[in-house]
Amino acid sequence: KAGVTQTPRYLIKTRGQQVTLSCSPISGHRSVSWYQQTPGQGLQFLFEYFSETQRNKGNFPGRFSGRQFSNSRSEMNVSTLELGDSALYLCASSLSQAVYNEQFFGPGTRLTVL
Amino acid sequence: KNEVEQSPQNLTAQEGEFITINCSYSVGISALHWLQQHPGGGIVSLFMLSSGKKKHGRLIATINIQEKHSSLHITASHPRDSAVYICAVTHTGNQFYFGTGTSLTVIP
Numbered sequence: 001k002a003g004v005t006q007t008p009r010y011l012i013k014t015r016g017q018q019v020t021l022s023c024s025p026i027s028g029h030r031s032v033s034w035y036q037q038t039p040g041q042g043l044q045f046l047f048e049y050f051s052e053t054q055r056n057k058g059n060f061p062g063r064f065s066g067r068q069f070s071n072s073r074s075e076m077n078v079s080t081l082e083l084g085d086s087a088l089y090l091c092a093s094s095l096s097q098a099v100y101n102e103q104f105f106g107p108g109t110r111l112t113v114l
Numbered sequence: 115k116n117e118v119e120q121s122p123q124n125l126t127a128q129e130g131e132f133i134t135i136n137c138s139y140s141v142g143i144s145a146l147h148w149l150q151q152h153p154g155g156g157i158v159s160l161f162m163l164s165s166g167k168k169k170h171g172r173l174i175a176t177i178n179i180q181e182k183h184s185s186l187h188i189t190a191s192h193p194r195d196s197a198v199y200i201c202a203v204t205h206t207g208n209q210f211y212f213g214t215g216t217s218l219t220v221i222p
Contacts, residue, residue: 033210037155043200045210056209088155098204100144105157 002027004093004106012112018079021109025072025093031055032074033098034066037088037108046089048098049074055097078111086113117141120201120213127220133188135216137201140182148175148186149200151215157200160186191220 005024013019025032033056034046045058049068066076072093078085088110092103119138127133137146148160161168161175163184168175172191177184188195201213 035210042214043202043212045212058209090155090157092157098210100204102159102162103147104159105149108155110155 004091004104006089006091006106006109008109009107010110010112012114013081014114015081015083017081018077019081019111020075020077021089021091021111023074023076023091023093023106025074025091026104029093029095029104030072031094031096031098031101032068032072033092033094033103034074034076035090035092036060037090038084038086043090046076050097081113083113086111116214117205117211118201118203118213120199120216122216123214124217125219127191127218129192129220129222131191131220133191133195133218133220135186135199135201135218137184137186137213138182139184139201139203139211141203141205141211143203143205145204146177146184147202147204148184149202151198151200153197160199188218193220193222196220 007022031050033048037043048056052068063079068074088108090108092105094101094103121136145164147162151157172189174187196219198215200215
């Protein structure tokens with residue numbers, strides 16, 4: 001069974017631009033969660049999608065948004081990029097809602113904002 | 115104040131040693147997770163537990179709900195165990211909180 005895949009793996013953008021990251025969960029998994037990891041703040045929860053609906057949201061500004069498609073694939077978008085958005089963005093999938101299930105992580109997308 | 119505190123931040127051990135990493139939390143939780151992150155970023159979920167104790171190979175995780183404390187033990191440590199170990203809790207309000215991680219180096 002294929003694992004969680006994320007594309008692209010590396011991305012360089014400039015301030016003010018927007019970016020879209022993609023996550024394909026393990027087949028059969030219906031929940032996708034997104035996380036941001038930075039050296040200063042560590043891992044932080046962005047949001048979770050389950051059955052195409054945002055179920056939980058972390059404490060991030062509205063510039064961070066996401067969606068989930070009917071095949072459970074998910075995208076997250078960051079608009080008006082800031083230098084502080086440089087981070088490793090990880091997604092994780094689980095069979096059902098992440099609160100009660102083991103999560104399987106993708107390799108991450110490393111975003112650099114110049 | 116962080117909702118999840120881990121100790122120690124850094125740990126160096128000789129191969130074969132018994133290792134303990136501690137995690138304390140201050141919020142009500144649905145579950146506690148132990149994660150392992152190797153250089154390069156990949157994260158693996160080691161355990162998810164809400165009570166008692168779980169064992170997988172040389173790894174043991176325990177949780178004390180009353181004391182809001184969990185421990186991850188590694189028996190007979192090996193250099194391949196070198197990684198960052200992260201404690202995370204799923205809050206009863208469906209939020210996730212993470213510890214800052216414990217960087218473990220096991221020397222042959």
